[in-house]
Amino acid sequence: MRKKVALIGGGQIGQILAMLTSMKELGDVVILDMPAFENPVKGKALDLAEMAPHGNYDSRIIGTSDYKDIEGADVVIVTAGKPREAGMTREDLLDINTKVIADVAKGVRQHAPRAFCIIITNPLDAMVYVFHKVSGFPKQQVVGMAGTLDTARWRAFIAMELGVSVADVAGTVLGGHGPDMVPLPRLTTVGGVPLAEIATKEQIDRLVTRTREAGTEIVKLFGKGSAFFSPAWSAIVMAESYLKDKRRVLACAAMCEGEYGVQGLFIGVPALISAKGVEKIFEIQLTEEEKAQLSKTVEGVKKTVSECRISPAEPLP
Numbered sequence: 356m357r358k359k360v361a362l363i364g365g366g367q368i369g370q371i372l373a374m375l376t377s378m379k380e381l382g383d384v385v386i387l388d389m390p391a392f393e394n395p396v397k398g399k400a401l402d403l404a405e406m407a408p409h410g411n412y413d414s415r416i417i418g419t420s421d422y423k424d425i426e427g428a429d430v431v432i433v434t435a436g437k438p439r440e441a442g443m444t445r446e447d448l449l450d451i452n453t454k455v456i457a458d459v460a461k462g463v464r465q466h467a468p469r470a471f472c473i474i475i476t477n478p479l480d481a482m483v484y485v486f487h488k489v490s491g492f493p494k495q496q497v498v499g500m501a502g503t504l505d506t507a508r509w510r511a512f513i514a515m516e517l518g519v520s521v522a523d524v525a526g527t528v529l530g531g532h533g534p535d536m537v538p539l540p541r542l543t544t545v546g547g548v549p550l551a552e553i554a555t556k557e558q559i560d561r562l563v564t565r566t567r568e569a570g571t572e573i574v575k576l577f578g579k580g581s582a583f584f585s586p587a588w589s590a591i592v593m594a595e596s597y598l599k600d601k602r603r604v605l606a607c608a609a610m611c612e613g614e615y616g617v618q619g620l621f622i623g624v625p626a627l628i629s630a631k632g633v634e635k636i637f638e639i640q641l642t643e644e645e646k647a648q649l650s651k652t653v654e655g656v657k658k659t660v661s662e663c664r665i666s667p668a669e670p671l672p
């Protein structure tokens with residue numbers, strides 16, 4: 356039986372998600388958007404179906420505004436909501452996107468209660484929290500796409516700076532999806548060589564700052580809207596690990612209940628994604644300085660979450 360991937364939000368990121376899901380044949384695709392955008396998403400679905408003969412995939416793709424069409428989805432990826440514009444922080448989206456995510460969580464809960472849910476909408480760490488609260492889903496079933504993207508940016512910038520293949524750069528980024536995120540130079544390697552041995556302190560500091568501001572750098576270039584290729588591919592890596600039980604260890608916004616001293620918040624941590632969802636969170640022994648940085652980003656997420664106005668759903672039967 357084919358898998359089914361439901362994309363809630365068919366805008367910039369949603370359309371790339373639809374293309375990647377089809378091209379990688381992860382499953383059939385449903386793109387769901389608001390009634391006013393039903394025709395555009397139907398058009399995107401048709402366009403992708405017409406690309407299939409050259410793209411060499413057999414995924415069926417539909418556009419809709421009816422949650423009944425996501426029935427039985429294995430994976431749900433949420434991009435519904437507003438993106439940033441130049442001069443806006445992710446937190447500026449809080450009120451409007453909290454309402455959107457609460458509505459989406461109710462729709463998913465009703466029609467795809469077993470789906471593994473990946474949230475992309477910003478401010479991400481708070482939106483994944485809202486989705487989790489309103490859906491009432493187990494913590495293993497809900498995850499935020501942030502660290503996977505932040506890590507990709509960190510690796511990409513290092514590869515550009517040092518003139519090496521991005522394939523050989525390994526590392527991770529912890530914390531919230533914002534300017535206080537915590538790239539970990541100490542644990543980053545290039546083909547097994549510690550980063551500190553091939554890059555100067557000035558270079559590393561510059562790379563850390565660029566990674567923290569990477570989303571804003573793109574927003575400034577666009578003027579309106581935010582990144583879409585790299586967020587889409589990051590979520591696809593997470594979806595693929597779940598659907599194929601690849602057991603990838605990826606930095607994700609996962610619900611921490613004691614890990615890293617964090618209680619009841621979604622924070623970017625290295626997590627094992629398997630057919631069980633978020634199967635395990637790995638705890639890294641951090642230095643005092645890294646701990647202080649993590650604690651700063653956690654405080655930021657806590658504050659944003661405390662400003663969300665939501666009413667959680669009753670527990671699922």
Ligand code: APR
Nearest residue numbers: 364365366367368388389434435436437438439475476477
């Ligand atoms: N239900 C379904 N779709 C919705 C809803 C809703 N309640 N509200 C908004 N949408 C749809 C919009 O109609 C739009 O098509 O979500 C889509 C969002 O697409 P874009 O505006 O193009 O935004 P995008 O660049 O895809 O980013 C989406 O991801 O990275 C984050 O900050 C970004 O929060 C933003 C989200």
